[in-house]
Amino acid sequence: MLAVPSPTTAGGGPRPEGWADRTATEIASLTRAALADIDIRVGRVPGANGDGTALAEILYDIARKNADDSARRAESTAGARGPAGPAGGTGPNAVVIPLLTGPHDEAYEHIRAAVAAGGAQAVVTEPLGPHPLLAEALHVRLAESGLARADRIRQFSIGATVDGVVVATMGGVAAVKEAEITAVLLAARLAVPVIAASLDAEPSVAEAAARLREAGAARLALAPHLIGPEGDHELVAAAAAQVNAGCAAPLGAHEGIVRLVNLRYEVALEEYAVGVPDAVGSRKETS
Numbered sequence: 001m002l003a004v005p006s007p008t009t010a011g012g013g014p015r016p017e018g019w020a021d022r023t024a025t026e027i028a029s030l031t032r033a034a035l036a037d038i039d040i041r042v043g044r045v046p047g048a049n050g051d052g053t054a055l056a057e058i059l060y061d062i063a064r065k066n067a068d069d070s071a072r073r074a075e076s077t078a079g080a081r082g083p084a085g086p087a088g089g090t091g092p093n094a095v096v097i098p099l100l101t102g103p104h105d106e107a108y109e110h111i112r113a114a115v116a117a118g119g120a121q122a123v124v125t126e127p128l129g130p131h132p133l134l135a136e137a138l139h140v141r142l143a144e145s146g147l148a149r150a151d152r153i154r155q156f157s158i159g160a161t162v163d164g165v166v167v168a169t170m171g172g173v174a175a176v177k178e179a180e181i182t183a184v185l186l187a188a189r190l191a192v193p194v195i196a197a198s199l200d201a202e203p204s205v206a207e208a209a210a211r212l213r214e215a216g217a218a219r220l221a222l223a224p225h226l227i228g229p230e231g232d233h234e235l236v237a238a239a240a241a242q243v244n245a246g247c248a249a250p251l252g253a254h255e256g257i258v259r260l261v262n263l264r265y266e267v268a269l270e271e272y273a274v275g276v277p278d279a280v281g282s283r284k285e286t287s
Contacts, residue, residue: 001096001122002028002261003055003114005107005230006044023228024099026253031261038265043096045110055111059094059118066093066120093120095268097261099227101129101251102178104171107230123272125264129225130178133256135185138167138223141248147221148190162246164217165194166208168239169225172201179225186223193217196225199235209243220245227251 004024024042032040047054096115100107104127115122128134142148147162167186169179179196187194193215197208209220222240224231228250240247251257 001055001058001094002031002040002042003096003098003107003111003124004042004044005098005100005104005110006047023250023252027099027227027258027261030253030255030258034258034262035265043114045098045107045114047114054114055096056114056117059096059115059120059122062093063118063120091269092123092272094122095265096122096124097264097268098125098127099257099261100127100171100230101134101175101182101225101227102127102169102171103174104230105174107171123268125268127178128227128257128260128264130181130185131256131260132185133260134182134225134251135189137251137254137256138182138186138225138248139189140254141251142190142221142223145221145246145248147223147246147248150189162217162219162221163192164209164212164215164220165190165192166205166212166220166222166243166245167194167196167225168199168205168222168236169196170199170231172198176201176203182225194223199231199239205239206243209245222247224248224250227257 002024028040028042032038041058042053043055043058044053045055047056052058096111098104098107098111108124111124115124139148139150142165143150147165149161165183165186167179167183169175176196176198183194183196193212195208195211197203197205199205205222212220220243222236222243222245224236224247226236231250233250236250237247
């Protein structure tokens, strides 16, 4: 399950449909190409109950189908042990992968509620980042917008058209802290200063831009550390205009996002197999 956050606009109204749906559908399609034997679905959170697209509704259908399949197996096979998981054997009915680059408390609250309402045995993964693949994707989006140049074969910088970049994310202070890791990786690729900032908390994009200009950067770019559906595009554009910065497109269905979705799925099954508790939306402590 790809969980797609669908927030309202900064003005409080519903977000326009279209782009977010296409992005999630394209990511699902590309993921199917890599995981051809897996049933991959897209569910909105919070979603609109009754239209068949809400995460809770889809998980409910999955739980009901697995219960029916289990009952049939129990009737035909003595000692049946329960529904088979995605990779065979006993396992979860679903692996829920939020399309988020970092922590986002509000989105994870909706996901928890959807899992509880759906009734399916579901494992919810951590966000997709931080990861070097996100830095690569940000670099590509900047290059596509004419804000950086890159070697298309080896994907390293051969010079940038800006001398400072703000990596803008959503999800509060925790999201900024994790975006800082990606910002460091992006700075190494571009060889220019890169600072992480928040579109919905502190430090703001304006504060990050001021720090870059104090350090001597005159030409700035804003790189949305967002897949797309979870963010308000008008808010991103307004933040870039406020600091007179060029603005790259969101990450969207970049191949790096698809690879991270595959990675989160594989890690979730491995952790389930060894009995790691499901820490929804939080980082697990590791030794």
